Amino acid sequence: MTEASRLIFRHRFSTRLWHWINVITVIVLLMSGLTIFNAHPRLYWGHYGANFDPAWLELPRFPGWATIPSMYNLALARKWHLAFAWIFAFGLLFYMVRSVWNGHFRKDVALSSSEVAPSHLWDDVKKHARLDFHSEDARYNPLQKITYSLVLFVILPAVILTGLTMSPAMNAAWPWLVELFGGRQSARSIHFICAGGIVVFIVVHLLLVVLAGPINEMRSMITGWFKVKGKAL
Amino acid sequence: MTVTRRNLLAGGALGLLAGCDQLGANPSFQSLLGLAEKGNFHIQRALSDRMALAKEFRPDQRSPIFRANGTREPPGPAYAAHKAANFANWRLKVDGLVARPQSISIAQLRAMPQRAQITRHDCVEGWSAIGKWTGVPLKLMLDAAGLMPTARYIVFHCADMMPGEAPYYESIDLVDAHHPQTIMAWALNDEPLPVGNGAPVRLRVERQLGYKHAKYVERIEAVATLDALHGGKGGYWEDRADYEWYAGI
Known part of the structure; x- marks a missing residue:
């Protein structure tokens, strides 16, 4: 018995293009970032922080398979990182402008008041716990919208802005920015925490893609077309 | 199907790593990355009060x-x-x-x-x-x-x-x-x-x-x-x- 299904157009070109550009840039940024972190694998709060100051986090150096380049080379890692940061930052900017312009945020990402009602959210949590990802209209569910909003409007802007504050010249030009994060070493810590948040997002995202039906999900992110249950209209 | 896909992804990731090292050693790619460095200099100078x-x-x-x-x-x-x-x-x-x-x-x-x-x-x-x-x-x-x-x-x-x-x-x-x-x-x-x-x-x-x-x-x-x-x-x-x-x- 085959269930009736139909294809609906789910992802616009700008969304799909940005997604696949990010697959490359975010991986390069994360891995070159780990090389930069390896140069001084300690994190502090406040304006200063060096070897004699107490670190809130001290990690062993990340192994070569997780870094770009695979051998420790801070100068080359910085070149990778600072070049791909441009693609990443302007990619986000263009995507955001396009998504406001074409209504993507308003129609697909913004949460309605009924969606944030505790009972609705709880239903969605239970649905996720049952690994039930089927929907009739391929619209994002509330947990998905909350996650995407957190990533789009909090983590990604924060990782870019804290990245800017690593620059002593930018700190002289825009002194308010580094103050906003509580000092350069706090900003460096937040930069690392945001990068960790992005890694968690990627892992959960890939897991859910596999659980929800990888072929359908991949097709929709490549061609835009997503298969849903139900008869053709 | 998912297994082969996953293998494909894992293979792709390893290939990416090796590819990044090769790219990083390539002089023309290095000069491409160097463009960003020059861009950073000029943009920072343009954005900020000297x-x-x-x-x-x-x-x-x-x-x-x-x-x-x-x-x-x-x-x-x-x-x-x-x-x-x-x-x-x-x-x-x-x-x-x-x-x-x-x-x-x-x-x-x-x-x-x-x-x-x-x-x-x-x-x-x-x-x-x-x-x-x-x-x-x-x-x-x-x-x-x-x-x-x-x-x-x-x-x-x-x-x-x-x-x-x-x-x-x-x-x-x-x-x-x-x-x-x-x-x-x-x-x-x-x-x-x-x-x-x-x-x-x-x-x-x-x-x-x-x-x-x-x-x-x-x-x-x-x-x-x-x-x-x-x-x-x-x-x-x-x-x-x-x-x-x-x-x-």
Whole structure:
């Protein structure tokens, strides 16, 4: 018995293009970032922080398979990182402008008041716990919208802005920015925490893609077309 | 199906890693990455006021210990003799494309107009330390020497040379050389500069990373181009490890 299904157009070109550009840039940024972190694998709060100051986090150096380049080379890692940061930052900017312009945020990402009602959210949590990802209209569910909003409007802007504050010249030009994060070493810590948040997002995202039906999900992110249950209209 | 796909992804990830190393070693890809470096320099200069000051902190915001990094003490008998004499015979020369070459003792340096600033030192490795620096604005020294119109860069020649290696040197452009916080510092936290931090005199160029802040400076040279100096990239780490010449980021 085959269930009736139909294809609906789910992802616009700008969304799909940005997604696949990010697959490359975010991986390069994360891995070159780990090389930069390896140069001084300690994190502090406040304006200063060096070897004699107490670190809130001290990690062993990340192994070569997780870094770009695979051998420790801070100068080359910085070149990778600072070049791909441009693609990443302007990619986000263009995507955001396009998504406001074409209504993507308003129609697909913004949460309605009924969606944030505790009972609705709880239903969605239970649905996720049952690994039930089927929907009739391929619209994002509330947990998905909350996650995407957190990533789009909090983590990604924060990782870019804290990245800017690593620059002593930018700190002289825009002194308010580094103050906003509580000092350069706090900003460096937040930069690392945001990068960790992005890694968690990627892992959960890939897991859910596999659980929800990888072929359908991949097709929709490549061609835009997503298969849903139900008869053709 | 998912298994093969996953294998494909894993294989792809390994391929990506090897590919990144190959790309990173490729000269044309390196020059592509270098474009971003030049872009960073020009955009930062375009976005910011050339005279924008680095933040200056309160005395109680200083690091309890200002760590020394890089050379802790230049090797060799010449520096040891200077250190034994408390740097009384040290001379800071200003020459190159200048009208009136100078040779300044540390005592003379301390008698010149001073600037004191409590600033944050940011190492390329990621750590920061805050300390108070006292010294003579570089602009005053360059004005005294009279820069020629052909001078484009200021080079700092240092006494730290590890056996068998090229001497440490650094360079900045005239925008940074004329910046009010760019000083030739002889004191850290109101004490004469410790040997580990560059005694008797070092550069402070507050809007750039730590490796630009040349220690143990013996000679300030005005030049038209950096090409003829050592490796031609304008600094020890730039020549040796391909660090960016512009270290504002």
